[in-house]
Amino acid sequence: MKSFLYPKLNPPSFTWVRPEKGGTISKVHEWIEPLTAESDPAKCKDADVVVVGVPLSRSSISASGASEYPDAFRRMWKGFTTYNLDEDVDLTELTVLDAGDVPMHVTDIPRCHENIIQASEAIHRTFTASKVCAIGGDHSITAMMVKGLHKAKPDQKIGILQFDTHFDLRDLADNGPSNGTPMRNLIESGVVEGSNIYNIGLHGFFNTKDLKEYADKHGVNYITLGRARKKGIVETVKGCLEELSAKVDLIYMTVDMDCLDIAYAPGVPASTPGGMTTAELLDSVLTAAKHPKLNAMDIVCLDPLKDTTVQTTVKLGTHVFLTYLTGVATRK
Template sequence: MSEFHQNPETSNWFGRKSDSIEYWHQASISVNDLQIDSNTENPKVGILGYAGEEGVNRNQGRLGTIAGPKSIRNMMGSLAFHLPEKTRIFDYGDVITVNSDMESSHNLITDTVKSLLETNHFPILLGGGHDLALAHAKGIYDFLKPKNERLGIINLDAHFDLRPLVNGKGHSGSPFYQLAEEFGDDFQYLCLGIQRSTNPKSLFDTAESTGTKWMVMEDFRLNNWEVIQEKILWFLDSVDKIYLTVDMDGFASAFAPGVSAPSPMGFEPEFAFKVFELIASTKKLISMDVVELNPNYDIDNCTSRLAARCAEYVARKVFS
């Protein structure tokens, strides 16, 4: 067992009791020591937490995301289970950071994501800082490379997260910059919900130079759905597989106060879920994460509940 891994805690999953599997906590199976289930007969979800905030710390964000995975699991357990009857939910515990060694944490995440995809899991990663996206995406790239398939990354976020390294090190604001540097023309990135007030002009310049596609928050609204739908479908048509990453700070703070960088001007859950449904309907979505939940600033677990609903809804649509 790696020093950068913690086994899952069954106590994180709880909810209403019933004689049959009716809730997520009843369908979840805790697996120790990252012993990835290799049975390919039944559909399955692989949950991996990233209990890390070193990237947030390096990016001068509010600390607390380390507790994000536990809070999301706590809220997921009581959700009604509507996945196919034989679907299993495997909880593989959390990747942690030891002595600020974020890079070793990332290596373990990358290897685990690749293994989950190779064994027919739909990975759902729970953050943790958005630096998770670097490790998560690299695992998918590694999986797709032998297949010669093109990956597209869709990020619902208030920020591009295309900032340069700090003192030569990555952080929660740099994952997509690092991916662009490493993968060049294979880096296909669509960012939805960008807020001009939190992204200086230099980041828009970086977005241009890396071939990033985006929609600013003023355009990312329900009354503009036909344009949004066309842009997303065009992007989906240009790639073979999709990785979806959902930064909770993209939601308006009225719905998601418990984040590292809250904003009153984000998108609403109902609209985000419409986007999720569109992406999942193509059957190209193969992995997702939910990041930047900060329970220290949450109110009545509303952000944790929303993060859990995001994961549950996407999984339901992927397996429908």
């Protein structure tokens, strides 16, 4: 059932049968509303959160099935309730819409990226007061989602809060707009200033020295995981948000699931030892989501095809999303 956002967005790849009107809602799959042909734009525009799937992974440096995550993500909703026991928050206080998936071309990656930019712009222009959450897809989608946001709100300065094992500052001349270049793409396109990017979670032997030198040259702020742990993960996130909010109008959070230790997230294309624990990432996301300027985010580089049989990483990615919504709900 094509919504008013078609052809910028296709219908969700998977939808659940929802309860009858007036029925009890206690599970996530009963609560999130898919946009359909019957959806009224005037009634939808005040949604608290809009979710969009971005099923692209052909632009990944390493072999990746991250394009399968939007579908796996929706199928995982049935395993979660809308009530967060830790925070005593019921997410049904929020109106959350599933806008569907950005259409992708089979072989033309630049066309896929342009589709993401156009879809992001359309969403931000339509849902001006809503938080937007993109479900990737590899990390190349972040640059395109932010470019679309910039087109929709050109007068607002954007900052980036990045949870990642990598700088993602590889040379565009060598790598193109891949999952290794989104932050450099944003800097060199003039959409985001290097000094307005804050990366938490870098560690180990997974970045080259020239990327650090590029980060230093362009003023990128980065906090290694070791330094963050010494200061405290939550305090580190709070400090980054305080600095960012003083410089920008909007904060975009990107969660690359490879920031996690391989023991916690085996289902990522570039899993590494020594990364964040589940608790550290969830605490970080909740802290960030409570900030009033953080109005868009994405979850990227989660590969269901590399996950365990019990879908450890898919479950964790869904938990990250619901934790973000918990932070949004506490603002109200």
